[in-house]
Amino acid sequence: MIPVTVLTGFLGSGKTTLLNRLLGEPDLAGTVAIINEFGEIGLDHLLVEVTQERLALLDNGCVCCTVRDDLVETLKELEQRHKAAGLPQVTRVIIETTGLADPAPILHALMVEPDLMARYRIDGVVTTVDAVNGVETLANHPEARKQAAVADLVLITKSDLAPAAPVEAALASLSPTARRQLVVDGAVRLSDVLGLAAGTQWAERADEAVTHDHACSDPHCGHHHHSHHSSDIVSYAFVVEEPVRWADFRQWLEYFAALKGADLLRVKGLVNIAEEPERPLVIHGVQHIFHPPRRLDAWPSDDRRTRLVFIVKNIEREMIARTLSKFAHLAPEGIRSAAA
């Protein structure tokens, strides 16, 4: 049986950072990551630092809804695909959900699909909650509470930026039976996160503590169909043709964070900076906080355009495009945007 770890946690809470660490461990060389991206222009797979063979993408929607079938197919075909390509045997799978996903339906799929049950077993649910935004996020977003409620292990991230005690207190009632551990920049021991041997305790807890209240179009997933994610959360993607000057771009981000911080649930970007176009800048914003940008050694693919993903509440797409155009001195037609 191949163990499956489900890695979940709210937007920007540190899932990909942890995943990168885990995938870099020599002992996990046979591990394949399945990443679910929310948004038309997925960036996560570009930020995960392993060869493409070790990644499978589910990019058609939220993993707990429309892409559940994709997940089932992907898992079914995984071993075959590896064998056909002469790749090492798959020894473990880590599924990273979107920050807005309810992990329960994924666990259900693993527990009820006969083909999957025969080959895979749930090794545990690891949920990241960040010390900076965690308390507010848990209070305001039912998805985040669900992610905490089904956890076997809650990793409290970013305790280097903010004290962990308030978020620990908030978690005590939400996920009383989960183990809690502080982690900075994804630095964990494998033995801490693997082999959680969750069994099915999560299911009881999930069904009690959690009602799945976000809508989806999958008739099989059994949701109550009355809202989509937190109803007013939307995701926009932008592609910018021209390189931008860093000072202008940074000013725009600062302006945005100051004006709309609380509603800026997540900003991710791969940015072509005019001063150094060979080395894109990766930017991460989580509500008010923009993490220090990271420069990649090279572009992860041939596409060198700036790509930005915004997951926001109560912010118009037009406002983002307009202010970017103004701050970065870009012609409006040079910014293409879509509801992601």
Ligand SMILES: Nc1nc2c(ncn2[C@@H]2O[C@H](COP(=O)(O)OP(=O)(O)OP(=O)(O)O)[C@@H](O)[C@H]2O)c(=O)[nH]1
């Ligand atoms: N200071 C600090 N920064 C962290 C820590 N963990 C993650 N980060 C940063 O937080 C930002 C978001 O981290 P990600 O790992 O991309 O978060 P995520 O949960 O995958 O985000 P989504 O894919 O949007 O849901 C990045 O800039 C990380 O470098 C930590 O423990 N300390």
